[in-house]
Amino acid sequence: xxxxxxxxxxxxxxxxxxxxxxxxxxxxxxxxxxxxxxxxxxxxxxxxxxxxxxxxxxxxxxxxxxxxxxxxxxxxxxxxxxxxxxxxxxxxxxxxxxxxxxxxxxxxxxxxxxxxxxxxxxxxxxxxxxxxxxxxxxxxxxxxxxxxxxxxxxxxxxxxxxxxxxxxxxxxxxxxxxxxxxxxxxxxxxxxxxxxxxxxxxxxxxxxxxxxxxxxxxxxxxxxxxxxxxxxxxxxxxxxxxxxxxxxxxxxxxxxxxxxxxxxxxxxxxxxxxxxxxxxxxxxxxxxxxxxxxxxxxxxxxxxxxxxxxxxxxxxxxxxxx
Ligand SMILES: Cc1cc2nc3c(=O)[nH]c(=O)nc-3n(C[C@H](O)[C@H](O)[C@H](O)COP(=O)(O)OP(=O)(O)OC[C@H]3O[C@@H](n4cnc5c(N)ncnc54)[C@H](O)[C@@H]3O)c2cc1C
Numbered sequence: 509x510x511x512x513x514x515x516x517x518x519x520x521x522x523x524x525x526x527x528x529x530x531x532x533x534x535x536x537x538x539x540x541x542x543x544x545x546x547x548x549x550x551x552x553x554x555x556x557x558x559x560x561x562x563x564x565x566x567x568x569x570x571x572x573x574x575x576x577x578x579x580x581x582x583x584x585x586x587x588x589x590x591x592x593x594x595x596x597x598x599x600x601x602x603x604x605x606x607x608x609x610x611x612x613x614x615x616x617x618x619x620x621x622x623x624x625x626x627x628x629x630x631x632x633x634x635x636x637x638x639x640x641x642x643x644x645x646x647x648x649x650x651x652x653x654x655x656x657x658x659x660x661x662x663x664x665x666x667x668x669x670x671x672x673x674x675x676x677x678x679x680x681x682x683x684x685x686x687x688x689x690x691x692x693x694x695x696x697x698x699x700x701x702x703x704x705x706x707x708x709x710x711x712x713x714x715x716x717x718x719x720x721x722x723x724x725x726x727x728x729x730x731x732x733x734x735x736x737x738x739x740x741x742x743x744x745x746x747x748x749x750x751x752x753x754x755x756x757x758x759x760x761x762x763x764x765x766x767x768x769x770x771x772x773x774x775x776x777x778x779x780x781x782x783x784x785x786x787x788x789x790x791x792x793x794x795x796x797x798x799x800x801x802x803x804x805x806x807x808x809x810x811x812x813x814x815x816x817x818x819x820x821x822x823x824x825x826x827x828x829x830x
Contacts, residue, residue: 510535510624512617512634515544516599517727517744518627519606523562524752526610534612544599545648545705546741547681549659549674551593551814554742558749562606569597572675574659577815579822582665587822594659594814596676599741621722623761625751629728629744630708635720642712642783644669646738647692648683650676650703659815664691667789670738671695685709685738687790711735711786713779718772719765726751730772735782736809747772778805 509525511518514536522534552570559566574591617624619634626634630643654660660673669686682699683706684692713731718724726732727744734743754768785802803823810817 509533510617510620510622511612512619512624512626513628513631513729514538514603514607514612515627515629515727515744516603516741517748518625519603520558520562520745521625521627521726521748521751522610522612523606524748525755527562528752528756530755532611534607534610535615535617536612537614537616542600543650543703543705544603545646545707546599547648547672547674547683548596548599548676549594549672549681549813550597550739550741551812552595552597553593553814554812555597555745558742558745561749561752564602564606566597569599569602571596571598571677574675574814577659577661577817578656579661579663579810579815579817581663581822584822588658589818590816591659592811592814592816596674596681619723624723626723626725626729627727627748630710632725632729634723635717635725635729638714638717640712640716641710641714643708643710644685644687645689645692645706646683646685646709647689647696647704647706648681649696649699649701650705651680651682651699651701652678653700654680654682662695666792667786709733709738709740711738712783713776715769715773715776715780718769722761724751724765724768731779732772732776734809734813735779735786736806737813739809739813742812743776746775750775778802782806782809 509532511534514534525532555566574594577589577591580586654673662671671684674681684695686692710728710731718730726747728740732743732747733740750771758764781802785799788796
């Protein structure tokens with residue numbers, strides 16, 4: 509089996525499947541010292557569950573924990589909540605450590621006749637481009653300064669993106685993701701930059717074609733990214749672990765791909781409604797039945813990221829009242 513891409517889901521799968529005795533080879537052309545474009549924020553409680561499966565101490569990779577988290581919006585004031593697992597971690601070292609001693613190559617992978625897992629994230633290197641894709645621009649600085657000492661989120665008006673500041677030890681990841689790159693750049697004005705990274709982020713589930721003959725999509729390649737928070741680390745690992753469970757039950761490709769696809773659609777069914785909610789917020793069509801139905805789900809996405817959010821105003825923002 510081949511693993512195309514050794515980001516979060518691919519490096520996890522290379523380690524996990526090798527430990528289970530599967531014959532696997534990973535591929536990723538990342539150059540040494542590459543700084544991954546990502547906020548590196550995650551929920552440590554969720555990460556610890558995955559790390560247990562591969563005998564890794566997640567604690568060793570945590571950089572900063574969120575005691576308090578400030579959430580604000582262009583149309584609602586700052587509010588502070590307790591962190592409930594939100595932290596930043598050393599994602600670069602984590603991914604490198606997972607593949608240490610494993611069978612992998614630094615070549616770009618283009619596919620062969622064997623079963624291959626498309627873990628190439630935004631690239632969809634094996635699954636290919638699709639017209640129903642939906643992505644936003646995202647840019648981030650590693651910075652020595654930040655507007656807040658705590659973890660900070662500022663949601664743009666009408667679901668068009670958000671700005672973040674995440675402590676990383678004595679530095680910060682300060683970033684902006686949204687449909688308008690000029691707006692993102694405007695939000696980052698005045699921040700000092702040690703490093704600049706960025707790429708597009710997929711914010712829509714692509715579950716029509718999760719699998720092709722001999723290819724199975726995992727993680728961001730099939731849109732396992734929260735349409736509300738842009739959280740993709742834990743969702744990608746969830747999809748990877750679903751693949752592991754299915755692969756342990758069946759060696760037959762048709763059975764494996766059918767089981768995996770239906771499990772993914774079930775696990776991430778809410779992403780379809782959340783994506784529709786974001787689109788209707790952007791077009792100014794608020795107070796739709798769908799928005800009301802998914803406002804609480806949107807709040808749960810923020811909770812799952814590790815923030816103990818309890819606020820009517822944030823709920824109302826997603827329902828379209830403010
Ligand atoms: C600016 C930004 C900030 C973000 N912040 C957060 C955050 O704070 N928390 C969070 O949970 N999520 C965040 N995300 C989302 C998260 O980073 C991704 O959704 C997640 O890493 C996707 O995991 P993955 O395994 O699917 O793919 P990735 O981790 O993106 O890995 C894909 C890998 O595939 C490789 N690749 C591509 N083409 C080929 C090929 N042909 N052959 C071999 N290898 C190939 C790439 O080099 C890359 O290493 C952020 C995203 C962006 C862009």
